[in-house]
Amino acid sequence: MLLSLIVPCYNEQEALPLFYKECTAVADRLGCEYELVLVDDGSTDGTLAVMKDLAGRDRRVVYLSLSRNFGKEAAMYAGLCNARGEYVAVMDADLQDPPELLPQMLEKLRTGEYDCVAARRVSRAGEPKVRSFFARLFYKFINRISDTQIVDGARDFRLMKREMVDAVVAMGEYNRFSKGLFGWVGFRTCWLPYENVERAAGKTKWSFWGLMKYAMDGVVNFSQAPLSFVSWAGFIMTAFAFFMLAFVVIRKLIFGDPVAGWASTMSVIIFVSGLQLFCLGVIGQYLAKTYLETKRRPHFIVSETNGRDVTKIK
Ligand code: UDP
Numbered sequence: 637m638l639l640s641l642i643v644p645c646y647n648e649q650e651a652l653p654l655f656y657k658e659c660t661a662v663a664d665r666l667g668c669e670y671e672l673v674l675v676d677d678g679s680t681d682g683t684l685a686v687m688k689d690l691a692g693r694d695r696r697v698v699y700l701s702l703s704r705n706f707g708k709e710a711a712m713y714a715g716l717c718n719a720r721g722e723y724v725a726v727m728d729a730d731l732q733d734p735p736e737l738l739p740q741m742l743e744k745l746r747t748g749e750y751d752c753v754a755a756r757r758v759s760r761a762g763e764p765k766v767r768s769f770f771a772r773l774f775y776k777f778i779n780r781i782s783d784t785q786i787v788d789g790a791r792d793f794r795l796m797k798r799e800m801v802d803a804v805v806a807m808g809e810y811n812r813f814s815k816g817l818f819g820w821v822g823f824r825t826c827w828l829p830y831e832n833v834e835r836a837a838g839k840t841k842w843s844f845w846g847l848m849k850y851a852m853d854g855v856v857n858f859s860q861a862p863l864s865f866v867s868w869a870g871f872i873m874t875a876f877a878f879f880m881l882a883f884v885v886i887r888k889l890i891f892g893d894p895v896a897g898w899a900s901t902m903s904v905i906i907f908v909s910g911l912q913l914f915c916l917g918v919i920g921q922y923l924a925k926t927y928l929e930t931k932r933r934p935h936f937i938v939s940e941t942n943g944r945d946v947t948k949i950k
Pocket residue numbers: 643644645646647648677705706707708709711727728729730732839840841842
């Protein structure tokens with residue numbers, strides 16, 4: 637039985653050697669064969685050199701270097717498409733996904749009760765307070781409006797059976813929000829709680845706005861609720877305007893021309909045009925996603941690898 641460990645790396649020259657050391661130390665004790673699929677997501681530092689060095693010393697290391705930075709989702713997808721293992725795990729290069737959990741995960745999977753074992757942080761210690769606050773808010777919100785369950789604190793760190801990996805790979809959408817995709821495909825998932833671990837070396841790639849955009853992606857990809865909200869808002873406003881109109885006409889017929897209120901008229905106009913622009917924006921978000929999907933551009937392009945039979949463009 638082969639186990640594939642997929643590691644997306646973007647500028648991880650400091651963290652990668654540490655990761656390799658710790659991860660292999662744990663994996664060696666698993667009692668099964670394994671391969672390390674290192675995906676270099678267009679790093680601008682020495683990450684690729686580190687990968688080549690590791691691959692030179694260890695035959696279990698397969699590296700894929702993407703032609704530019706495609707983002708973690710695409711890097712993960714590249715790894716999933718090229719993992720050969722019967723069991724496949726995805727983990728970060730910064731040791732925030734503790735390799736020590738692997739034996740436990742494998743054991744759970746081997747019982748046959750589950751198809752997937754996923755890690756879930758139960759604390760957010762060491763993270764900026766504002767970030768934790770908005771993260772919590774996001775999970776509450778999205779689970780309200782989406783049919784797909786998206787678990788708070790879930791990381792991309794998980795061990796899956798081949799069947800599940802094939803299902804995730806078959807989901808060829810361009811806008812990938814993995815936390816949602818993993819949930820959408822179903823299968824029996826076991827959640828393994830653990831305390832948050834801080835990055836071993838290097839810096840996080842997420843800015844606050846980056847995370848905001850990611851959250852927006854999650855909403856647009858896994859819920860149509862904003863669209864129905866917008867339709868309802870439009871409907872209610874129209875109904876309200878209709879009654880107002882009737883009121884104004886009848887008043888005119890009975891009392892003649894009253895003094896027009898400029899300020900109130902203006903505020904109504906501004907309010908309504910603002911609402912319209914907002915609604916257009918919401919629709920635009922969905923349209924933009926559709927536009928990107930219809931272009932059918934590849935998710936990733938591999939420019940360099942030591943693997944054989946690698947899917948280079950997909
Ligand atoms: N990553 C990537 N491409 C990117 C950004 C990040 O492959 O464009 C990788 C990164 O190297 C790391 C993982 O994704 O292995 C998680 O990134 P990070 O630690 O910055 O995220 P956080 O743990 O703070 O959520």
